Amino acid sequence: MTQIAAEVRCMRSRPAAFEHTPHGHGDHDHIAAANKAYFDEHADKLEEMHPEWRAMSRKQVDAMRTEWPDLFDKERTTALDFACGIGLVSEPLSQYVKSIVGVDISQVSVDRYNAQAARLGFSPEKMRAVCVELKGEPGELDGAKFDIVICRASYHHFASIDHITRALAALLKPGGSLLVSDIKAEADDRELVPAAHHDTVPHTHGISEERLRATFEGAGLSWVGMKDAAAHLGPEGKEITWFIARGVKPSE
Numbered sequence: 001m002t003q004i005a006a007e008v009r010c011m012r013s014r015p016a017a018f019e020h021t022p023h024g025h026g027d028h029d030h031i032a033a034a035n036k037a038y039f040d041e042h043a044d045k046l047e048e049m050h051p052e053w054r055a056m057s058r059k060q061v062d063a064m065r066t067e068w069p070d071l072f073d074k075e076r077t078t079a080l081d082f083a084c085g086i087g088l089v090s091e092p093l094s095q096y097v098k099s100i101v102g103v104d105i106s107q108v109s110v111d112r113y114n115a116q117a118a119r120l121g122f123s124p125e126k127m128r129a130v131c132v133e134l135k136g137e138p139g140e141l142d143g144a145k146f147d148i149v150i151c152r153a154s155y156h157h158f159a160s161i162d163h164i165t166r167a168l169a170a171l172l173k174p175g176g177s178l179l180v181s182d183i184k185a186e187a188d189d190r191e192l193v194p195a196a197h198h199d200t201v202p203h204t205h206g207i208s209e210e211r212l213r214a215t216f217e218g219a220g221l222s223w224v225g226m227k228d229a230a231a232h233l234g235p236e237g238k239e240i241t242w243f244i245a246r247g248v249k250p251s252e
């Protein structure tokens with residue numbers, strides 16, 4: 001796995017297709033660059049800025065395990081933690097899977113993730129991250145395929161959830177599952193993300209079940225379902241509901 005082992009410094013490139021969302025800016029390069037800059041600058045302070053994130057993350061991993069227990073086998077399951085950040089999903093997940101590869105666009109986040117994995121005593125085979133922007137092309141991550149791909153608190157940051165979902169589906173083994181946890185759009189479609197974050201968040205109204213299901217099915221995944229997993233008061237006192245959702249790559 002040379003690409004993974006080499007831990008190349010983060011490179012970005014233009015995806016094949018962009019998407020226009022009802023509330024999105026539709027500019028992949030601009031949004032990806034803004035995310036990289038923001039998380040590079042804030043990775044070392046995120047836990048101080050958002051002390052609730054660690055517990056929220058564990059809660060959402062637990063909700064996935066409760067809902068789909070067969071997906072988590074400590075002896076066998078290989079996991080990709082996409083948009084892994086500093087490792088708030090990988091840490092709780094590590095007890096329930098054989099190995100985890102984290103991927104993120106922010107090099108500072110990836111460096112912090114790997115430092116924490118080493119502090120926890122994990123070998124790189126058990127848990128390590130790489131900074132790379134996936135393009136959905138054959139051979140990415142040195143051709144590795146995973147039993148589960150998990151992506152938490154990040155879909156609302158992607159300019160094109162369709163493009164990202166196709167890239168993630170390509171990294172699943174046949175029969176593998178894509179697990180997403182993110183902000184649920186409310187019935188009145190009100191804005192949920194404060195204006196201060198609109199440069200890094202194109203999906204400011206959250207993501208609806210209808211939208212995510214169409215995205216998963218457009219990427220060739222069978223829709224399993226979406227459930228509420230947690231709720232909390234976000235910035236500006238706005239109540240935010242977090243969903244967990246699963247899609248399955250058909251067996252060959």
Ligand SMILES: C[S@@+](CC[C@H](N)C(=O)[O-])C[C@H]1O[C@@H](n2cnc3c(N)ncnc32)[C@H](O)[C@@H]1O
Nearest residue numbers: 035039083084085088104105106152153154157
């Ligand atoms: C709110 S953080 C969530 C991090 C982690 N999943 C968690 O639950 O703590 C969003 C993450 O998405 C990453 N990100 C944003 N756009 C990305 C892209 N196009 N490719 C990979 N990572 C991206 C950011 O760098 C950041 O680490």
